[in-house]
Amino acid sequence: MLKLDERRKTAMPDREHEQLQQRLATFNKRRLHPGLPTADWRADLEQDGDELLIEGEFLERERRAVAEHAASAPTDPDGFDSWLTELTDTGPGQNDPLFPWLADSCSMDEMKWFLGQEVAGEAGFEDLTALTQVKMPVGPKLELARNYWDEMGRGNEKAMHGPLLETLARRLGLEARTETTVWESLALANTMAGLAWNRRYAYHSIGALGIIEQTAPSRAAAVGRGLKRLGVPTGDRHYFDLHAILDVKHSEAWNAEAIRPLVTTNPGIAHAIAEGALMRLRCGERCFERYRAELGWSKDAQGAYSEPPAAENSQA
Numbered sequence: 001m002l003k004l005d006e007r008r009k010t011a012m013p014d015r016e017h018e019q020l021q022q023r024l025a026t027f028n029k030r031r032l033h034p035g036l037p038t039a040d041w042r043a044d045l046e047q048d049g050d051e052l053l054i055e056g057e058f059l060e061r062e063r064r065a066v067a068e069h070a071a072s073a074p075t076d077p078d079g080f081d082s083w084l085t086e087l088t089d090t091g092p093g094q095n096d097p098l099f100p101w102l103a104d105s106c107s108m109d110e111m112k113w114f115l116g117q118e119v120a121g122e123a124g125f126e127d128l129t130a131l132t133q134v135k136m137p138v139g140p141k142l143e144l145a146r147n148y149w150d151e152m153g154r155g156n157e158k159a160m161h162g163p164l165l166e167t168l169a170r171r172l173g174l175e176a177r178t179e180t181t182v183w184e185s186l187a188l189a190n191t192m193a194g195l196a197w198n199r200r201y202a203y204h205s206i207g208a209l210g211i212i213e214q215t216a217p218s219r220a221a222a223v224g225r226g227l228k229r230l231g232v233p234t235g236d237r238h239y240f241d242l243h244a245i246l247d248v249k250h251s252e253a254w255n256a257e258a259i260r261p262l263v264t265t266n267p268g269i270a271h272a273i274a275e276g277a278l279m280r281l282r283c284g285e286r287c288f289e290r291y292r293a294e295l296g297w298s299k300d301a302q303g304a305y306s307e308p309p310a311a312e313n314s315q316a
């Protein structure tokens, strides 16, 4: 049986993807963080132009990969709502076998590795929502504002969602650095940041954020169950227990109050929302596939997955 560190080395890194996603991650860090005027601002803007082109090419490749599927979505409000809802069961990366395994069988070491990747790939839902709501019509804007306020703990620092995840990361001593993060996880964060930042993808961002709310609860519940099994205290794992419940409500409200009015007013944007949702699901699917490979899962000729052999340390 291979130990986790040995198993990780067996995965073949794809250098080109890795370089691109590291570069975009560095760009996102720079453009999203508050800064100060510098003497080099002209040179910085010129460099930003290069990075924006590279980002645009990446996002367009991702968009093309889902465009045909998205074009099959109905554009009337009821039909679109049903199509979107069905993605929870049939969308890319749904019902991945990784999650029952995290809930019931993985070791603490394996759970920590998984969480380290997820934390590093976390783009900050509240900031993405804030960027996306700019100049949206009043109804959708208000729904994004309500969601944002929940993310912000309704004004209470202790209840803010971002810091809840940071608490878990700190308690578990997680290593969440860009350099140790698989490119698939960086690609997820870079896609979310790219859609939220560039206004030409504003409706894609609505779809991508909405599908997170719609598909996160079952995965959050599985991770929460796994953390409990591994002896992580209730307070430390609150982020996952909370999202297992709250995101069901967030999703219903997002679909009814943000997506439905947008599609009702302009059926032409339904496919942009669909593309955004599928782009996000595809990013997740790619992460789960890579995580399984890194964690020692195997796949047979028929495409069926087998869990890795049980590791020794199954307790915290």
Ligand SMILES: [Fe+2]
Pocket (backbone or CB within 6 Å): 125, 151, 161, 243
């Ligand atoms: Fe949240």
Ligand SMILES: [Fe+2]
Pocket (backbone or CB within 6 Å): 213, 246, 247, 250
């Ligand atoms: Fe949420």
